[in-house]
Amino acid sequence: xxxxxxxxxxxxxxxxxxxxxxxxxxxxxxxxxxxxxxxxxxxxxxxxxxxxxxxxxxxxxxxxxxxxxxxxxxxxxxxxxxxxxxxxxxxxxxxxxxxxxxxxxxxxxxxxxxxxxxxxxxxxxxxxxxxxxxxxxxxxxxxxxxxxxxxxxxxxxxxxxxxxxxxxxxxxxxxxxxxxxxxxxxxxxxxxxxxxxxxxxxxxxxxxxxxxxxxxxxxxxxxxxxxxxxxxxxxxxxxxxxxxxxxxxxxxxxxxxxxxxxxxxxxxxxxxxxxxxxxxxxxxxxxxxxxxxxxxxxxxxxxxxxxxxxxxxxxxxxxxxxx
Numbered sequence: 001x002x003x004x005x006x007x008x009x010x011x012x013x014x015x016x017x018x019x020x021x022x023x024x025x026x027x028x029x030x031x032x033x034x035x036x037x038x039x040x041x042x043x044x045x046x047x048x049x050x051x052x053x054x055x056x057x058x059x060x061x062x063x064x065x066x067x068x069x070x071x072x073x074x075x076x077x078x079x080x081x082x083x084x085x086x087x088x089x090x091x092x093x094x095x096x097x098x099x100x101x102x103x104x105x106x107x108x109x110x111x112x113x114x115x116x117x118x119x120x121x122x123x124x125x126x127x128x129x130x131x132x133x134x135x136x137x138x139x140x141x142x143x144x145x146x147x148x149x150x151x152x153x154x155x156x157x158x159x160x161x162x163x164x165x166x167x168x169x170x171x172x173x174x175x176x177x178x179x180x181x182x183x184x185x186x187x188x189x190x191x192x193x194x195x196x197x198x199x200x201x202x203x204x205x206x207x208x209x210x211x212x213x214x215x216x217x218x219x220x221x222x223x224x225x226x227x228x229x230x231x232x233x234x235x236x237x238x239x240x241x242x243x244x245x246x247x248x249x250x251x252x253x254x255x256x257x258x259x260x261x262x263x264x265x266x267x268x269x270x271x272x273x274x275x276x277x278x279x280x281x282x283x284x285x286x287x288x289x290x291x292x293x294x295x296x297x298x299x300x301x302x303x304x305x306x307x308x309x310x311x312x313x314x315x316x317x318x319x320x321x322x323x
Contacts, residue, residue: 018144022065025151029058049097053157056090060150068143076142080202083146087153087195094157095188102181142205146198153191160187204297206256212243212303213315216250220311228252230306232299237285238292243303252312256299 033054040048060083067079163183202208216223228245245254304314 018147019065019068022061022147026058026061026065029054029061033058049094050157050161053090053094056086056093057150057154060086060090061147064143064147064150068141076202080142080146080198083150084195084198087150087198088192089195090153091188091191091193091195093188094160094191095185098160098181098184098188101184102178142202142208145201145205149194149198153194156187156190160184204294206241206296206299209300210255210257212245212254212256212300214245214252214307214312215315216247216252217311217313222247222252222310222312223250228254230303232256232302232306233292233296235292238289241296241299243306251315252307256303 033051036047036051036054040051063079063082063086066073067076160180160183163180222228226247228243228247230243232241232243234240239259241256241258243254243256245252307314
């Protein structure tokens with residue numbers, strides 16, 4: 001029985017697996033938020049704050065789940081804006097709490113040393129999984145990306161909790177409180193920026209603009225070409241983009257495809273070294289990937305320009321976002 005379930009799970013596509021995880025995450029967050037709300041009123045205000053953050057994250061995932069499974073009920077633009085608003089509200093609320101902590105109006109909870117180390121271990125694993133999920137969701141679709149972005153925001157709050165837990169048994173409580181406050185404010189700002197990114201992502205993403213069709217003019221140098229492959233980016237650390245098309249009756253129809261990440265093409269020694277230094281390299285690599293993503297926001301414009309140089313006229317582009 002268990003083996004059949006595992007085989008069925010492994011056979012799921014990325015999209016199906018993401019929705020499967022989202023359902024359990026929503027249920028788990030609902031239970032967790034309820035418990036934290038009670039503890040917030042009874043024990044410590046920090047539980048109430050994190051409960052509200054959990055609720056906003058839950059609502060973000062819910063909008064993505066409903067949008068992917070029941071797209072006819074609401075427009076994508078409406079649901080995408082809701083996700084952005086919920087993340088921004090979560091970040092603002094978390095930032096306000098941390099500002100209060102910084103000015104010593106709230107007392108953070110203390111943790112025993114073994115529990116602080118355990119929380120740190122779980123949090124770093126959660127952050128690594130969340131960042132990996134963002135890379136895997138790249139180009140899969142807006143709802144799947146939004147779920148992974150929400151998971152990333154949750155992981156950052158776990159990192160802030162880790163800082164509080166580890167430093168709670170330090171010998172200089174005043175300095176520790178300042179550190180915790182600033183780390184928490186930074187996390188809140190990161191969540192707000194992720195919410196803003198959700199708003200603008202459909203405008204800069206190529207997820208719904210991969211399919212492009214061009215008409216070949218008589219004086220084009222691609223007139224006799226059957227298969228077309230044009231390199232659009234040049235990066236040693238991230239998968240490059242290509243336009244891959246086929247010429248049929250003087251019309252090129254193709255898609256923008258992304259090459260595999262260079263990491264998977266490394267030999268075993270290089271892979272092992274990168275994994276060993278992953279905690280150090282993770283953040284700069286993730287920042288670089290985001291910059292690479294922003295730089296490629298005009299990728300279709302670049303493709304149109306290249307095709308125009310080959311004397312090809314743009315005919316069609318698929319645009320789901322505006323449907």
